[in-house]
Amino acid sequence: xxxxxxxxxxxxxxxxxxxKVGMWAxxxxxxLFFGALITNYLLFKGRTLEGVHPRELLNIPxxxxxxxxxxxxxLTMVLAHAALTRNDQKxxxxxxxxxAALGATFIxxxxxxxxxxxxxxMTLSTNPASSSFFVLTGFHGAHxxxxxxxxxxxxxxxxxxxxxxxxxxxxxxxxxxxxxxxxIVWIVIFTVVYLIR
Amino acid sequence: xxxxxxxxxxxxxxxATGFWSWVTTVDHKRIAKxxxxxxxxxxxxxxLEALLIRLQLARPENAFVTPAEYNSLFTMHGTTMIFLVVMxxxxxFMNYLLxxxxxxxxxxxxxxxxxxxxxxLGGGIVLYSSYILATAGVPAGGFVPETxxxxxxxxxxxxxxxPPNSGATFSPGSVIDFWLVGIALAGVGxxxxxxxxxxxxxxxxxxxxxxxxxxxxxxxxxxVNFLLLFSIPIITVAIxxxxxxxxxxxxxxxxxxxxxxxxxxxxxxxxxxxEVYILILPAMGIVSExxxxxxxxxxxxxxxxxxxxxxxxxxxxxxxxxxMFASGIGPITQAAFGLSTMTIAIPTGIKxxxxxxxxxxxxxxxxxxxLFAIGFVAMFTIGGLSGVTHSIVPADWQQTDTYYVVAxxxxxxxxGAMFGIFAGLxxxxxxxxxxxxxxxLAKWHFWLMLIGFNLTFGPMHWLGLIGMARRTYTYAPGxxxxxxxxxxxxxxxxxxxxxxxxxANWIDSRRRGKPAPMDPWDARTLEWSIPSPPxxxxxxxxxxxxxxxxxxxxxxxxxxxxRPVRKPDADARLSDLEQRHLHPAHPPHLPAPSAFPPLAGxxxxxxxxxxxxxxxxxxxxxxxxxxxxxxxxxxxxSQEPLEEEAGK
Numbered sequence: 058x059x060x061x062x063x064x065x066x067x068x069x070x071x072x073x074x075x076x077k078v079g080m081w082a083x084x085x086x087x088x089l090f091f092g093a094l095i096t097n098y099l100l101f102k103g104r105t106l107e108g109v110h111p112r113e114l115l116n117i118p119x120x121x122x123x124x125x126x127x128x129x130x131x132l133t134m135v136l137a138h139a140a141l142t143r144n145d146q147k148x149x150x151x152x153x154x155x156x157a158a159l160g161a162t163f164i165x166x167x168x169x170x171x172x173x174x175x176x177x178x179m180t181l182s183t184n185p186a187s188s189s190f191f192v193l194t195g196f197h198g199a200h201x202x203x204x205x206x207x208x209x210x211x212x213x214x215x216x217x218x219x220x221x222x223x224x225x226x227x228x229x230x231x232x233x234x235x236x237x238x239x240x241i242v243w244i245v246i247f248t249v250v251y252l253i254r
Numbered sequence: 255x256x257x258x259x260x261x262x263x264x265x266x267x268x269x270a271t272g273f274w275s276w277v278t279t280v281d282h283k284r285i286a287k288x289x290x291x292x293x294x295x296x297x298x299x300x301x302l303e304a305l306l307i308r309l310q311l312a313r314p315e316n317a318f319v320t321p322a323e324y325n326s327l328f329t330m331h332g333t334t335m336i337f338l339v340v341m342x343x344x345x346x347f348m349n350y351l352l353x354x355x356x357x358x359x360x361x362x363x364x365x366x367x368x369x370x371x372x373x374x375l376g377g378g379i380v381l382y383s384s385y386i387l388a389t390a391g392v393p394a395g396g397f398v399p400e401t402x403x404x405x406x407x408x409x410x411x412x413x414x415x416x417p418p419n420s421g422a423t424f425s426p427g428s429v430i431d432f433w434l435v436g437i438a439l440a441g442v443g444x445x446x447x448x449x450x451x452x453x454x455x456x457x458x459x460x461x462x463x464x465x466x467x468x469x470x471x472x473x474x475x476x477x478v479n480f481l482l483l484f485s486i487p488i489i490t491v492a493i494x495x496x497x498x499x500x501x502x503x504x505x506x507x508x509x510x511x512x513x514x515x516x517x518x519x520x521x522x523x524x525x526x527x528x529e530v531y532i533l534i535l536p537a538m539g540i541v542s543e544x545x546x547x548x549x550x551x552x553x554x555x556x557x558x559x560x561x562x563x564x565x566x567x568x569x570x571x572x573x574x575x576x577x578m579f580a581s582g583i584g585p586i587t588q589a590a591f592g593l594s595t596m597t598i599a600i601p602t603g604i605k606x607x608x609x610x611x612x613x614x615x616x617x618x619x620x621x622x623x624x625l626f627a628i629g630f631v632a633m634f635t636i637g638g639l640s641g642v643t644h645s646i647v648p649a650d651w652q653q654t655d656t657y658y659v660v661a662x663x664x665x666x667x668x669x670g671a672m673f674g675i676f677a678g679l680x681x682x683x684x685x686x687x688x689x690x691x692x693x694x695l696a697k698w699h700f701w702l703m704l705i706g707f708n709l710t711f712g713p714m715h716w717l718g719l720i721g722m723a724r725r726t727y728t729y730a731p732g733x734x735x736x737x738x739x740x741x742x743x744x745x746x747x748x749x750x751x752x753x754x755x756x757x758a759n760w761i762d763s764r765r766r767g768k769p770a771p772m773d774p775w776d777a778r779t780l781e782w783s784i785p786s787p788p789x790x791x792x793x794x795x796x797x798x799x800x801x802x803x804x805x806x807x808x809x810x811x812x813x814x815x816x817r818p819v820r821k822p823d824a825d826a827r828l829s830d831l832e833q834r835h836l837h838p839a840h841p842p843h844l845p846a847p848s849a850f851p852p853l854a855g856x857x858x859x860x861x862x863x864x865x866x867x868x869x870x871x872x873x874x875x876x877x878x879x880x881x882x883x884x885x886x887x888x889x890x891x892s893q894e895p896l897e898e899e900a901g902k
């Protein structure tokens with residue numbers, strides 16, 4: 058990014074890039090969305106219920122590994138950002154692909170986890186605890202999926218003649234903000250749902 | 255920025271007038287008009303529903319509509335007026351005015367702005383398509399006629415849609431699903447719009463326009479958009495959970511399956527109470543602009559009005575359970591929420607006193623906007639006072655689900671929000687159209703509406719206190735309800751006729767009104783420093799602001815006793831400003847029209863119907879097509895050049 062381009066985007070009242078302010082506003086709304094879903098789970102997890110309860114099935118070692126995978130994707134995301142700051146297109150693409158791959162691995166782990174639970178008799182409609190577990194982690198998984206799609210479209214854009222820049226609309230930095238947010242939400246979910254039982 | 259506009263392959267020509275220019279527009283002024291006219295169309299529909307309700311209640315044991323039709327009427331009336339009338343009308347004002355008041359070329363994200371409108375429209379279409387497509391099911395053993403007419407084939411669970419009544423057991427038809435999906439879609443539209451407008455307020459202020467120099471309307475818009483940002487996700491979660499309960503066999507809100515119906519009430523009102531401030535704060539902002547101009551005084555206690563608005567925003571998230579005092583939430587909770595509800599009266603009272611202080615000692619001009627603004631202050635105060643009575647828990651138990659509550663919220667939402675909106679519509683009419691409205695007709699509108707409004711809703715206080723229940727399609731004779739219900743019905747037709755006067759005035763003045771000067775009211779804020787109607791690019795040159803009410807200070811000095819004295823060159827300055835904005839030295843670049851927001855909106859509409867018919871092959875095909883449509887529109891959107899070629 059040239060200094061000229063940088064200047065064009067910082068002439069705002071707050072001095073912060075307009076798209077970034079918008080993204081932060083959107084993420085603060087998302088925080089309330091997940092806040093409500095997490096509250097639902099906390100409300101239902103302690104009740105006496107029929108059928109299999111999530112805490113009987115949760116596989117902490119397995120999910121710890123997939124959580125580690127997701128957290129590492131934040132690291133690769135930062136490395137992609139750093140590479141683009143140096144305008145190293147190849148490294149940027151590499152780290153973006155790594156981030157998307159780690160995200161997809163996490164989703165794969167979730168699909169495996171969900172199918173295992175279904176086989177062991179805990180479905181979406183078993184009881185409100187299982188319902189709120191699936192809805193909460195399912196919506197998080199959907200967010201990760203959207204993130205993977207965003208990362209892959211960045212990779213696609215990077216093949217254009219001019220490569221990736223910070224100037225375009227939904228740029229790498231914004232996708233990064235979204236990605237880190239989704240990771241942080243997972244840290245909360247992992248702690249609240251899996252670790253504190 | 256020029257580098258962005260050179261992706262030649264994607265350059266396209268879109269006409270500047272005609273149907274497609276409106277579909278693809280990203281101009282905040284045009285989007286505001288789309289919001290405004292759509293919102294007003296829904297106002298007519300919601301008003302007709304209200305008239306049918308009043309006709310049914312005019313006499314005891316009336317059989318004008320069936321009970322099932324009545325249930326749909328009050329549900330759709332409330333839902334329409336809240337989600338499809340007051341919210342979009344407020345969005346219309348915020349869209350039109352914020353860039354003009356802050357001195358900006360457009361909003362921060364013009365295409366997202368358009369997307370917000372299309373989502374809102376899609377939500378309205380889903381909601382109302384229910385009259386054609388949906389069926390109101392009859393619960394097993396339910397006392398309902400076998401066939402329900404089309405008039406009864408819309409959501410019938412009240413605008414709050416409480417389970418278990420709205421659950422699959424008691425509402426087996428599809429009308430509730432249409433409501434849920436429609437509101438969720440409109441909600442996403444509001445969320446998109448709030449992100450956009452907040453960013454606009456934070457980032458697109460003119461030079462020198464610090465936050466404390468912003469017009470109060472901009473401040474109130476900021477609070478409203480924060481409230482939307484934080485409350486919409488909560489109702490979205492509640493709606494998703496109810497959809498899961500109805501469609502996918504969960505039992506979040508089914509007590510028999512271990513669920514908790516009161517949880518829905520908490521989630522709903524955690525959205526629903528901020529929502530009432532979302533409805534009233536824009537009107538408070540409008541009134542705070544109108545009163546100073548027509549009193550020829552600055553707003554009394556500007557910082558107090560601003561901080562009171564922010565305080566209302568914060569407190570608005572801490573009072574939701576006062577809607578649930580009758581649901582058995584326990585004495586501690588009731589006491590806490592009773593107290594927090596009382597504290598709301600403090601910032602609201604501050605505002606009322608500041609408005610009165612603004613008028614005090616001013617040179618009042620009783621033009622239509624001023625009349626509506628004063629009407630707002632008076633009617634809102636009555637509604638606010640009856641609101642405080644709800645914080646007394648035992649009194650609330652008595653009043654819950656009676657017409658007393660109906661009276662209360664119509665005083666704040668009609669006497670408040672709608673009076674404020676009418677004040678704003680008359681006040682900014684010259685700016686919007688470049689013409690003046692007919693003052694005498696507007697005054698008839700005001701007085702007829704004020705009298706009709708009080709005749710309609712005043713008696714409901716009394717009816718509620720003597721025990722007339724809400725949401726019941728009729729009442730027995732001889733209970734003392736007969737006379738006042740007839741009065742109320744007559745009043746509702748007075749309101750309707752006053753609305754007809756407004757429409758006649760609007761339509762005729764747009765074509766034949768006297769041409770309006772750029773500053774017909776001798777006003778104080780930046781939108782009056784540009785021509786009427788504003789050029790497409792708003793400001794020919796970026797304004798620089800040196801004070802609160804900057805335009806006023808350009809026109810007036812103060813004498814030794816603090817009275818305003820018009821500067822000798824004020825008129826010359828104004829016409830100079832007008833010329834400079836009409837003939838800018840460097841025509842500003844404008845955001846290019848885009849077909850992708852409406853395409854994404856259409857895809858979202860398809861997705862909504864796909865969800866509603868997900869059990870059929872048609873629904874699955876629709877879901878797939880809509881998903882493809884969404885992905886394609888957003889991908890193309892992200893690659894589209896942002897601006898038109900220089901000097902297009």
